[in-house]
Structure formats: structure tokens, C-alpha cells
Amino acid sequence: MRTPSKANDVAADAGGGPEFPVGDPSAPDPCIQIRDLNAWYGDIHALCDVGFEIGHGEVLALIGPSGCGKTTLLRCLNRLNDAVEDARVTGEVTLDGQNIYSGSVDPVALRARVGMVFQKPNPFPKSIYDNVAYGARIHGLASDRAELDEIVHTSLERVGLLKEVRARLDEPGTDLSGGQQQRLCIARTIAVDPEVILMDEPCSALDPIATAKIEDLIDELSAEYVIVIVTHSMQQAARVSNRVAYMNQGQLVEVGETDRIFTNPLHKLTEDYITGRIG
Amino acid sequence: MDLTSILLLLAGLAVGAFLFGRSRAQALGGGVGAARNLHSLPDYYGYFAALCAVLPPLMVLTLWAAFEERVVLALLANGLPDHLQALSPGQLDLFLNSVRNAASAASVPADPVLAAATDEYLSLGRSSRWLLSGLAVVLGAGGVAAAWRSIHPAFRARNRVETAIRWFLIAASGVAVLTTVGILLAVSFEALRFFRDVSLSEFLFGTTWSPQAAIRDDQIGSAGRFGMLPLLSGTLLIAVIAMAVAIPVGILSAMYTAEYASTRVRALARPVLEILAGIPTVVYGFFAVLMVAPWIRTIGESLGLNVAAESALAAGLVMGFMIVPLVSSLSDEAIRAVPASIREGAEALGATRSEIALDIVLPAAMPGIVGGILLAVSRAIGETMIVVMAAGLAANLSFNPLESVTTVTVQITTLLVGDQEFDSARTLAAFALGLVLFIITMLLNVVGLGYVRRYRERYE
Ligand SMILES: Nc1ncnc2c1ncn2[C@@H]1O[C@H](COP(=O)(O)OP(=O)(O)OP(=O)(O)O)[C@@H](O)[C@H]1O
Ligand SMILES: [Mg+2]
Numbered sequence: 001m002r003t004p005s006k007a008n009d010v011a012a013d014a015g016g017g018p019e020f021p022v023g024d025p026s027a028p029d030p031c032i033q034i035r036d037l038n039a040w041y042g043d044i045h046a047l048c049d050v051g052f053e054i055g056h057g058e059v060l061a062l063i064g065p066s067g068c069g070k071t072t073l074l075r076c077l078n079r080l081n082d083a084v085e086d087a088r089v090t091g092e093v094t095l096d097g098q099n100i101y102s103g104s105v106d107p108v109a110l111r112a113r114v115g116m117v118f119q120k121p122n123p124f125p126k127s128i129y130d131n132v133a134y135g136a137r138i139h140g141l142a143s144d145r146a147e148l149d150e151i152v153h154t155s156l157e158r159v160g161l162l163k164e165v166r167a168r169l170d171e172p173g174t175d176l177s178g179g180q181q182q183r184l185c186i187a188r189t190i191a192v193d194p195e196v197i198l199m200d201e202p203c204s205a206l207d208p209i210a211t212a213k214i215e216d217l218i219d220e221l222s223a224e225y226v227i228v229i230v231t232h233s234m235q236q237a238a239r240v241s242n243r244v245a246y247m248n249q250g251q252l253v254e255v256g257e258t259d260r261i262f263t264n265p266l267h268k269l270t271e272d273y274i275t276g277r278i279g
Numbered sequence: 280m281d282l283t284s285i286l287l288l289l290a291g292l293a294v295g296a297f298l299f300g301r302s303r304a305q306a307l308g309g310g311v312g313a314a315r316n317l318h319s320l321p322d323y324y325g326y327f328a329a330l331c332a333v334l335p336p337l338m339v340l341t342l343w344a345a346f347e348e349r350v351v352l353a354l355l356a357n358g359l360p361d362h363l364q365a366l367s368p369g370q371l372d373l374f375l376n377s378v379r380n381a382a383s384a385a386s387v388p389a390d391p392v393l394a395a396a397t398d399e400y401l402s403l404g405r406s407s408r409w410l411l412s413g414l415a416v417v418l419g420a421g422g423v424a425a426a427w428r429s430i431h432p433a434f435r436a437r438n439r440v441e442t443a444i445r446w447f448l449i450a451a452s453g454v455a456v457l458t459t460v461g462i463l464l465a466v467s468f469e470a471l472r473f474f475r476d477v478s479l480s481e482f483l484f485g486t487t488w489s490p491q492a493a494i495r496d497d498q499i500g501s502a503g504r505f506g507m508l509p510l511l512s513g514t515l516l517i518a519v520i521a522m523a524v525a526i527p528v529g530i531l532s533a534m535y536t537a538e539y540a541s542t543r544v545r546a547l548a549r550p551v552l553e554i555l556a557g558i559p560t561v562v563y564g565f566f567a568v569l570m571v572a573p574w575i576r577t578i579g580e581s582l583g584l585n586v587a588a589e590s591a592l593a594a595g596l597v598m599g600f601m602i603v604p605l606v607s608s609l610s611d612e613a614i615r616a617v618p619a620s621i622r623e624g625a626e627a628l629g630a631t632r633s634e635i636a637l638d639i640v641l642p643a644a645m646p647g648i649v650g651g652i653l654l655a656v657s658r659a660i661g662e663t664m665i666v667v668m669a670a671g672l673a674a675n676l677s678f679n680p681l682e683s684v685t686t687v688t689v690q691i692t693t694l695l696v697g698d699q700e701f702d703s704a705r706t707l708a709a710f711a712l713g714l715v716l717f718i719i720t721m722l723l724n725v726v727g728l729g730y731v732r733r734y735r736e737r738y739e
Contacts, residue, residue, distance in 0.1 A: 080627055108630075111626070123624075125642060134625070134628065135629065138631075192628060
């Protein structure tokens, strides 16, 4: 489903073609399947014919130079671009076999299944408790206060924040340190019990210790959730992921097992990027 | 030489001194690339020289303007013929006043003594101006000379100029503060005179307001005539009605334009709302009298209620609509200032538009919204025209919105309209009311700002 080139067609510059992506785009037990995904912001063609699969139990790292469309791809997976005024998306993304862009899918319900953690910690201007409880409240996951307490406590526990904030659950979430805030945002996401967690450079605003904590957390969460993480750090991609997707100028260049990508990249662009020659 | 020419002269002096100081610095620094050998950029030496040239004459000019008239009159009085010198101070003042009037009139007065005095007065004024111009030129030249002597490569011209700028800014803010303090003092002073006639407790807690009755001498300060409770209750009642309209309509419309409307609708809706703010209050006033009040009356009567022709409800409702744009645009700003990242965080959790707006954005925007509301309350309390026209002048101590009430501002207006003795209790009461109004709005602002600040700390 090729679309005619537009004025600022990023993909056209890359001389893109049907040869992409190289590597192995399919997963044995697919959770998310992306087909012919294209995205535009006005005239900017931000995603061009992206197609690959993300399997159950997988941590997929999205890497690529700045502006290549990683965030855009992530936002297509929970339809967060719906509300962006001149954004347009075509193609198909299925979650457990169902196309999330079909008319019958309610984006609100979809986002309860596909959670997202942002680059900059963005706790709500509410208490720590309410930050975590919010998602559970709006989706009606708890029938009484005790259940809600339970959800809040287990979520905070899982991100390792409970012992740090147990005494100050009523204080504003914005009073926490950056790393704590980011873990709070992860807790708030898992409180809704999604299947997939999207993470957009979750550690880029954090110091190395907080980063290590988040990485440990990702390891732990990967047992239960499908995780798609955008990162600019090759080390982080190598540490936390089991598959890597490399993007360049709106196109998916290469997908494959993390070890294989870092030891034996198939595409020249991938090799250049991971060895630090571009990006 | 008149004041305008003196000022023009000083401006010319400033430009000259600037060019002179700059070229002197450049010469000292050694021509091209001079800046490197100088402490400051050459321009700063120019500004410094200009300041030296202009500041002393300006100071003298200010003092002169303040005292010239008095000195000239004193000199004139000393030179008057003996029979005039013998007059009592009051009569002398009267005479001097007629001299001044004659001087500003074009024709020569008929009375020869007065004519002579007027001539003398005019010539004294002329010499004073010449003296002033001479002094200004001398001081300016002296300033330039002083600048000439101080300019050398190590001279910290930039620091001097920065200091001068700082003092200039301090003076500017000083003017604003001093004006406020001055007004407050003047009002308090007159209010104190009022409280010599009427006791404070009677004024604050009395339930009857009827200043007209106190005009007759035997009744000045008579019991229960200057009780301001009815005015306070009227003000409060109308403000509450107005805010009951303005707060919900203002916040909800802001919520729509900031959160829901597309860019195009927003670009259309905001200016339209803002136009409401540009309608003169007197127009709102007759809108209230001619349309809203009769309408309320008709509806009230069909329900079997007793509605006064001029009711607090009519005034309050219309005032509320007048204030909507204020609340709305300040709320809109506050809502749009909420970071998009927070909004997206909620969206990514699966919150619907209204959930985001009410649960996330509204609480985060609250400080700004509260600030807007407090401004609006101040505005409602201070508004006069609509109330004069629509709510009447009857000082009823009542919280019935269907009755006619009056407000503090309306009473101030009626007390001061027409010819008044300046020191009658009736006139002075206006100052006391003004003082109360000032204190109320100040308290509102202090409380409001405190609230805003506390909120900010929590959510920033
Ligand atoms: N809201 C938007 N409006 C217009 N253009 C956008 C918008 N968001 C992204 N773009 C454009 O889309 C392209 C892809 O952007 P995207 O944010 O997906 O890149 P990214 O890979 O996440 O980059 P980074 O690593 O810097 O975060 C860029 O050219 C960008 O300028
Ligand atoms: Mg990005």
C-alpha cells in the first residue's frame, strides 16, 4: 500500500524501497502485528511502510537517530496520535489479532491495554496515592476502597517505590525525585494491568542509579508485560531487550534478536548506527 | 525662555555630551579597537558624560518647579506698597491670587495698583526663567567638564551607568508605590475626620444608612444614620449573584475553548468573548434596566413573587455577564498553561476528554483560575454603574435578591455628586466607605495571592 510521495517525504530521501526491513520481522507468538503503517504530520511523512511483529513475552528496543520516527511509531500503538491535530495514520496494527484502527475499537479501552511511560516523568498534580489510583478509578477496576488500596500498594511495591513513599502517600507526586517520579509513572501504568507497556526513552532524564533501577524494573516486568522501549543508549538496548528494531528516516531498516543485531548487523545503516558512525 | 525650551536645550546637551564622551574615550583608547584598552565600551563613556551633563540641571529644574511660585510670590509681597503690606494674611492672599489671575488673563487690569503688581509678578517670573536657564547651562557645562576629567581608560563607566539605570528604575517603581501610599493616607486622613463625628462601631455595625437625614445640623452624627451594614450586605448580595453567573460560565467556556475547541473555533470564539469585555458598563447598565429587570419582574410575578422594579438580581445577573470574559480569559490562560505532558499522561492511561479536563487539568489550573476569580470579585465589588442603574439606591438590609439594594460604591457616588460641603459628615462618609472598600479588596487580594502561591508550590 504505497502512498504517493509528498512534499517533505522523508522516506523518499532515504531511497526507501520494498527491501526493508532486513532481518526477521516476524515473531513466533505475535502480540502486536504492524502492517504497512504510515504516519504523517501535515506534509511530513514520519513513518513509511513500517511492518513487523512484536511477540508475547518480548522486550523490544526501538533504536535509531533522532527524528527517525520512534516516538511516532510508539504513539501509533496506543492511538495517541488520534488527538494530534494534523496527524494522519494509515495501515494496520493488530493487538492479539484485532485491528486497533478498526472502527469498533474504542481508543479509551485500547489504552487500558496498552500503557505508556513518557520521556519526561509526568506525574499528575495529585497525591502519590491518587496518581496510582487514577487509572484504576477511571476504568472501574476496584469496587471499594480496600481493593483500590490493594491495587495502589501492589503497583507501588512492584516498582520498588512502596518502602520509599509508604509514609507520604498523601503528598503530591510532583514532590518526588525524578527517578521516583518515573517509577511512579510506571506504577500508575501497571495499576491498570495492561498487556503492553510502551516506554519512550524512560531514562533519558535520570541519573545512572535511577536508570539502573528502571532497567531492573523492566527486566522484572518483562515476565508479565510486552514491553516496547525507545532508547538512545545501545548499552541499555543490549541490557534490557531481547529484540531490537532499528529505524532510519521513517523506515524500519532492520529487526532481529538483540545479540544478533549487535554482533552481526545485516544492514550497512544499522552497522553504522550501532558503531556510532551516524545518529 | 520657557520650560519646553529648557528641556530641549538639555536634550541637546545630552546628545552632545554623549558624542563627546564617546569620542574622548575612543581617543584615549587609541582609535580603532579602542574598546580593548578601555574598561567599558566607548558608548558607556558617552552615556556617562550625558548623565553628568543632564542630571544636575534636571534636579535643579525639579526643585525650581516645586518652589518657584512660592519664592516669586514672597518677593512680590515684599515689594508691595505699604498699605498693601499692612493687610491681614488672608486679604494679602486674596490680593496675590488676583495678581495671578490677572497675569494669566490677556488684558491689563483696570486697578493701577493691581496692574503694577501684575507687571512686577510677570517680570519676576521672566527673570526666574532666565536665571534657571543660565543655571542649567552652567551646571550642564560643569557636568561635561567633570565627565571630561573622570574619563580615562580604567574608569568604570559601565558600572556607573548601570547604577544610574538601577536608580532610575527604583524611582519609577517608587512612584507607583508612593501613589498608592499617598491615596491610602489621604483617604485614611479624611476617614479619621469622619470618625470624629461618627463612632467606628456605629459605622461598621449600624443597620441604618440614611446620610440624607444627617444634613440638618441638629442631626449630624445622630444615632444610626451612618450604619454601613446595609451597604455591605447589598454589595455582598450583588457580588455573590454576579459570581454565581461568572464563575461557572467563565470556567466552562474557558474549558471549552482551551480543551475542546479546534484551533479554528478557538480563534473565533476567544475574540468574541473578549468583545464582551469591551462593552462599556453603562451599556450593561441600561441593558439591565430596560431588559433584564422587566423580564425578571414578569417571571417573578407569574410565579406570584413580589419583585421590586429595581432588583439586586437584575444588577447581579448583568454584572455577572460583564465579568464572564475576565474569568474566562484568565481561566483559559491558566488551563492552557497546564503542561501537555500531564494531559498526555492521562490520555495514555485511557482517560476520556472530560475526565482529563475535570480530574487532571482543572485541579492543575486551579491557582490561575482562583486568581482570576479573585480579580473578578474585586471588579464586582468595585463596579458602580450597573448597580446605580439597575439595583437602585435604597439601603435595605436584606438578602432577598428580588428587592432593591444599594452598594458601597453607589453610595460613594451619590454622596459626592452635586455640591457638597467638604467637611460635612456626609461627604467625609464617602472617604470612610472608600477606606472600607480598599481594605476589603486588599484582603481579598492578599488571601487570594497566598492561596495561589501555596498551590503553585505544590503543583509546580
Ligand atoms: N506533533 C508533530 N507535529 C509535526 N511534526 C512532528 C510532530 N511530532 C513529530 N514530528 C516529526 O515527525 C518526525 C518523527 O518524529 P519522532 O518524534 O517520531 O522522532 P523520534 O525518533 O522520536 O526522535 P527523538 O529520538 O528525537 O525523540 C520528525 O521529523 C518530527 O519533526
Ligand atoms: Mg522521540
